[in-house]
Amino acid sequence: MTLSPLKPPPRPRPAALLDLSPDWLTWVADNRLWNCSPDSMRDSMVAAGLDPALSQAALDQIEHDPVFLAARRHQQMLRKLECVVANQQQLWENDAGYDVIEKRRGVSRDEFVERYVRGCRPVVLTDVAEDWPAMRRWSPADLRERFGHMEVDVQVGRDKDARFEQNKEQLRRRMKVAEFVDLVVNGGATNDHYLTANDEMLRRPEFLPLLQDIGSMPPICDPALLPNAASMWFGPGGTRTPLHHDTLMLFHTQILGRKRWRFVSPMQTPLLYNRMAVYSPIDLDAPDYARYPLLRQARVLEITLEPGDTLFLPLGWWHQVASLELSMSFSYTNIAADIPNDFDYQNPTIGNW
Missing domain, CATH: 2.60.120.650 (Cupin)
Incomplete structure (x- = not known):
């Protein structure tokens, strides 16, 4: 039996990303997912004392980072759900x-x-x-x-x-x-x-x-x-x-x-x-x-x-x-048994974000 060749491991993250602290790396990913502009983010990073070249390189590289790209996919599904509830809300508000x-x-x-x-x-x-x-x-x-x-x-x-x-x-x-x-x-x-x-x-x-x-x-x-x-x-x-x-x-x-x-x-x-x-x-x-x-x-x-x-x-x-x-x-809350009143919520635990 002939085995298929193994795929090579993914490339390590570029040095610019690795040089950022975990807190800064999270900050960069969060703000890009909020669609903050890279220029404003770079200015904030430099104002906080980071090297301008490192800041720009990290912003350029994160757009191709596989972990960040996976987050973008989940973001698309979240945005769809947000559209669904916003459209339903629009119908509710159509009531005079x-x-x-x-x-x-x-x-x-x-x-x-x-x-x-x-x-x-x-x-x-x-x-x-x-x-x-x-x-x-x-x-x-x-x-x-x-x-x-x-x-x-x-x-x-x-x-x-x-x-x-x-x-x-x-x-x-x-x-x-x-x-x-x-x-x-x-x-x-x-x-x-x-x-x-x-x-x-x-x-x-x-x-x-x-x-x-x-x-x-x-x-x-x-x-x-x-x-x-x-x-x-x-x-x-x-x-x-x-x-x-x-x-x-x-x-x-x-x-x-x-x-x-x-x-x-x-x-x-x-x-x-x-x-x-x-x-x-x-x-x-x-x-x-x-x-x-x-x-x-x-x-x-x-x-x-x-x-x-x-x-x-x-x-x-x-x-x-x-x-x-x-x-x-x-x-x-003593609602009669034939009306459901027991619901599950997957609540966030992010805290002060």
């Missing part, structure tokens, strides 16, 4: 009512599933909480009176950490409910302390009376699943939740105070620089278009939830939330 988040009453189950679950549209239901004892009872004073002696885990020190949500475990602090109520009531508007869903206090039997203050559910919810699918949010005006998306669908009922929600469609994920888990580094309240120029293309929707409003957050919608005053709210 796209910018308006509806407020509805009396929505049937069939319509809700078709228009909002499968249609992936946020909506506010104004009639869900009308019979809730919580709407008449819940207040800082009531929380203190009934549960003041119990302990909860809250986030404290958020103002000192720009990534307070990503680092929430490090900011966790256990305290008596009464102590936290006093902190909220007397501390004024701030983002520094917040009782969030991360505490999972409603999974504990001693807080069961709070669930007994919940009445009717939205048409696609199963009340029997509520004890393992509910969360409470309580904090002063000024608390913020940074731009992120959840990995399932949920409802959020405003009990006390008002919250402003801002949304971006999941189809516009490529515009939000999602480099770590489910978070975007963008602040929709103070957009930095110089650093994040693609954000200019994003369509931002907004609504303010009033007490008694129930928001449906469909799958994948990016949202940023701000409490306009002292706020209590209740979120829940």
Whole structure:
């Protein structure tokens, strides 16, 4: 049997590329994949102290590097996917009512599933909480009176950490409910302390009376699943939740105070620089278009939830939330078993890129 001759090994990378540090080599590849011009990149490299000839040679050579060429192929497939979702977004935006988040009453189950679950549209239901004892009872004073002696885990020190949500475990602090109520009531508007869903206090039997203050559910919810699918949010005006998306669908009922929600469609994920888990580094309240120029293309929707409003957050919608005053709210994910609400996301772990 005659063996085919082996292919020769690929040529080693040219010296110019090998002379770059790994960080600089990554920088060059990243910026070319972002389609930055070689001239501007060379100027940046020289300004940072690199040799001009080495910089130019590295920029010339990387265009023929086999590893970089493989990255270009994957880039083409990514760009196709970005086009697919951008085209779908264009069709969504063709709806004259796209910018308006509806407020509805009396929505049937069939319509809700078709228009909002499968249609992936946020909506506010104004009639869900009308019979809730919580709407008449819940207040800082009531929380203190009934549960003041119990302990909860809250986030404290958020103002000192720009990534307070990503680092929430490090900011966790256990305290008596009464102590936290006093902190909220007397501390004024701030983002520094917040009782969030991360505490999972409603999974504990001693807080069961709070669930007994919940009445009717939205048409696609199963009340029997509520004890393992509910969360409470309580904090002063000024608390913020940074731009992120959840990995399932949920409802959020405003009990006390008002919250402003801002949304971006999941189809516009490529515009939000999602480099770590489910978070975007963008602040929709103070957009930095110089650093994040693609954000200019994003369509931002907004609504303010009033007490008694129930928001449906469909799958994948990016949202940023701000409490306009002292706020209590209740979120829940007890969607009936015949509607899927368990989804997988391959989240990035790039970090500060």
